[in-house]
Amino acid sequence: MADLPREGKLARSPDFTQLIDMASESVGGKILFATDDFFAPAENLIKSDSPRRGDDEYTEFGKWADGWETRRRRAPGHDWCVIKLGVQGTIRGFDVDISYFPGDYAPRISIQAANLEEGKEPEIPQRGVRMGVAATPEELEAVAELRSSDWDLLVPMTELKPEKPASSHNYFPVNSQQKWTHVRLNMFPDGGIARLRVYGVGHKDWTAADPKEPLDLVAMAYGGACVGFSNAHFGHPNKMIGVGPPRSAADGWETARRPDRPPVLELNGDGELLIPGCEWAVFRLAHPGVITQIEVDTTYFKGNSPASCSLDGCILTTQEEEDMIRQKWDLPGHRWKALLPVTQKSRARQPHPGAPGRGHPREAHHLPGRGRQPPAPEGVPQLHLPPAAPGQAHDEVLSEGRVQVQPVTPRSCRVLATQ
Template sequence: MADTPKEGKLTRFLDFTQLIDMASECVGGKVLFATDDFFAPAENLIKSSSPSFKEHEYTQFGKWMDGWETRRKRIPGHDWCVIQLGVQGIIRGIDVDISYFSGSYAPRMSIQAANLSEERVPDIPPRGVKTGAAATPEEFGVISELKSDSWEYLVPMSELKPGDPDSGHNYFLVNSQQRWTHVRLNIFPGVGKPRSMADGWETARRLDRPPVLENDENGLLQVPGCEWAVFRLAHPGVITQIEIDTKYFKGNSPDSCKVDGCILTTQEEEDMIRQKWDLPAHKWKPLLPVTKLSPNQNHLLDSLTLELQDVITHARITITPDGGISRLRLKGYPSSICLLRPLREKPMLRFSLGFRANL
């Protein structure tokens, strides 16, 4: 297993962008494996044309995207794919293009590479149409013969910057004279374990609390005030499980919390922002009743959602009376209800990759 690389830095624009794209489909580049292709297949990574965006086009799995788009990671590990270069040679630089994914791109990535002779490459069946699917155990078994997790790093784990919506190039210089035949792209999700209280949400002490606190019959503090925050989901969907983590908040976690959801169009959201979220009470659907919280603990709670048709686009967490929370995760199933929304927001995760090198 290769040593885990340290986080790298972006390079300045270099003239390698004028060289041959060794991974492009037009010179014979081929995707051998990808862990997941739920929203859009990894083959889009090696298209010879520039990425495009079609505002009103959808597939049965969600918004059509001209790139590799995996489902949100909810299991250990990270997503990765293996590409066989169409032209073997020395890689001078790498262009990681996240155009049109300025709102939900992979925040970090790394690149590994290998120089493999034909006899070292197993017989890998054609991938076929992969949209809406994840790699099978059989596919994992075959690709494991390449031992790609131990390949040499050309780019260590590095942050990606969105740039303009239609021009999200991230350029990385490769300092290697080795010839390469295959590359592995690793993308890393943005959610992770909290590192400290600073890596969470903490409100100030409320000054309207009574001088002597008392509990009700359910053990909840009887206090007049609360704090709240509203979030727009990355994708409309049905929430089935709620995770509330108070890690590191040992003496300043909230006494309790509740979570509600609602469904809003883009225009309604804009109206609510202007009105400081003075939303009619009937618009909110309860996802989690008032629930007692413990300090420095991760709480996994079932949502109150009873039917799969109970779709939401926004969520509100309310904490009583004040305090801090490290993480809030709303887990569930995406829904095609997004077709009802005039999508002018930033699209989902897109990842386009170009390898440009001399021969």
């Protein structure tokens, strides 16, 4: 660890905050150990919701706090806790949130991480939800086997800076491509922290995957990622490929209304709205695969869901992808292969006979996953490809907002959605 702390930098929501919070309780994150939980338990660190204020709330131990708060130390050392990540993978950045801890926040922190082999963790006593206590000798002895003080240092000892009482985020980018399974949060010497967000991209051991098992290859938990989009005014496309079902309209991709729309909308001869242009997003798959089924879920977007959408795929090398990112995905039209034709929302529950998959599923390398690009008044429309060819694995019931595929060859896809 660094001998002297350096000044922390406050930033405005860096790009990595659009990724999965790998430590959140909502994806299976778990507190394994904490040195002290006197005023508020460490489990509050990994709550999925934002911290709230509690001016006039008190417990038998003192003022209530929505975060992890330890007692003032009267012994050598400092406080720390160990978190098992719910999604294991590459960490891109941390958010150490000290909102509503204006007089009790931890002055300094550091963060370490480790990649522990599954099943090789020591048995640490179950914590339960508790307050007014410190770690027991039994817990200290068990956690010592982790040797967490020797873990890799991702954030050196750093001073935390409070900003506004209701919004005091300290962001720390991480430059590491290694897979991590656990993190250790150190506070120096004690104090309170409202939330710890561990943002990153999941990692899956594909060598252990069954090639006949349908998987969501665009899922961020496996390594899928958005690599380009036209607009993300109200919600980033990465939110479509997160973990778990949506909880609100915040869990989806939502664009601004296009100013180039005509003042009065009209229909063409086929009964389709005449609206110029479209919005698009491009996703890199976590692993090459053959697309067998697609689902687009617009839950919670009840007045601003898209009228239609389409899905295209292409095969790209790593260098070609980097070139396309610089060129804002100005890829020649002949490189894209249609996976799903332009589909009206009203027909979303019907199979698409022109879609690939029956007899000769197309191959691709990027594609959209949880298609929650703005929900329909009539419910949750879903877009499905027809079943795969005989002998190919697929699910009749699709996961929410997912593309389910077999891992085989590289590809790319984009999703288009009209206003």
